[in-house]
Amino acid sequence: xxxxxxxxxxxxxxxxxxxxLNCDYTNSMFDYFLWYKKYPAEGPTFLISISSIKDKxxxxxxxxxxxxxxxxxxxxIVPSQPGDSAVYFCAANDESGQFYFxxxxxxxxxx
Amino acid sequence: GxxxxxxxxxxxxxxxxxxxxECRSLDFQATTMFWxxxxxKQSLMLMATSNEGSKATYxxxxxxxxxxxxxxxxxxSTLTVTSAHPEDSSFYICSARSRGGFPDTEAFFGQGTRLxxx
Numbered sequence: 573x574x575x576x577x578x579x580x581x582x583x584x585x586x587x588x589x590x591x592x593l594n595c596d597y598t599n600s601m602f603d604y605f606l607w608y609k610k611y612p613a614e615g616p617t618f619l620i621s622i623s624s625i626k627d628k629x630x631x632x633x634x635x636x637x638x639x640x641x642x643x644x645x646x647x648x649i650v651p652s653q654p655g656d657s658a659v660y661f662c663a664a665n666d667e668s669g670q671f672y673f674x675x676x677x678x679x680x681x682x683x
Numbered sequence: 684g685x686x687x688x689x690x691x692x693x694x695x696x697x698x699x700x701x702x703x704x705e706c707r708s709l710d711f712q713a714t715t716m717f718w719x720x721x722x723x724k725q726s727l728m729l730m731a732t733s734n735e736g737s738k739a740t741y742x743x744x745x746x747x748x749x750x751x752x753x754x755x756x757x758x759x760s761t762l763t764v765t766s767a768h769p770e771d772s773s774f775y776i777c778s779a780r781s782r783g784g785f786p787d788t789e790a791f792f793g794q795g796t797r798l799x800x801x
Contacts, residue, residue: 661792
């Protein structure tokens with residue numbers, strides 16, 4: 573049972589525009605959410621996170637939004653750069669620290 | 684989607700003993716597996732990368748003699764925490780990358796193992 577879902581397997585965005593990656597979850601007990609970025613032939617690397625007590629966290633060009641009532645998480649990248657082209661994974665922690673990962677969204681930023 | 688199975692999900696061991704964690708790719712051949720460690724409310728820290736049939740590459744600061752990684756087959760990698768101490772208590776998670784049949788950019792995660800050393 574997939575508790576964290578990324579329904580868009582791929583996304584293409586023009587350089588300089590905003591990239592919005594979406595993530596939905598089913599478990600209301602999740603209390604911490606993370607985004608990971610993965611380049612080909614490399615392991616995933618941490619990008620940004622947000623606690624369930626917040627609805628927004630910003631770090632440079634990256635902003636994560638959390639809508640708890642909708643059980644929805646999104647990552648905004650603005651402005652998008654070609655180097656942002658990668659696969660992005662959404663993940664959630666429950667209160668025990670157990671990880672639940674989405675299946676990833678492949679972002680392509682077109683120069 | 685592809686499945687990566689990690690076992691056990693939780694383990695409690697006594698200080699000084701060794702613990703083995705298994706990571707299996709159930710429906711694809713994993714040429715590369717990644718092992719991560721996560722501290723509470725922190726991001727995953729990459730510990731090592733292992734390629735089937737060769738020695739693992741450890742990240743700086745990770746003791747290779749303490750965290751033994753074996754990737755003997757295309758479907759199984761193991762992480763052994765040797766002479767475990769309470770400070771090794773953490774959440775360990777594996778990730779596997781496939782060869783052929785799936786986009787090369789995809790990685791699939793195991794469910795993780797919570798290790799508690801008492």
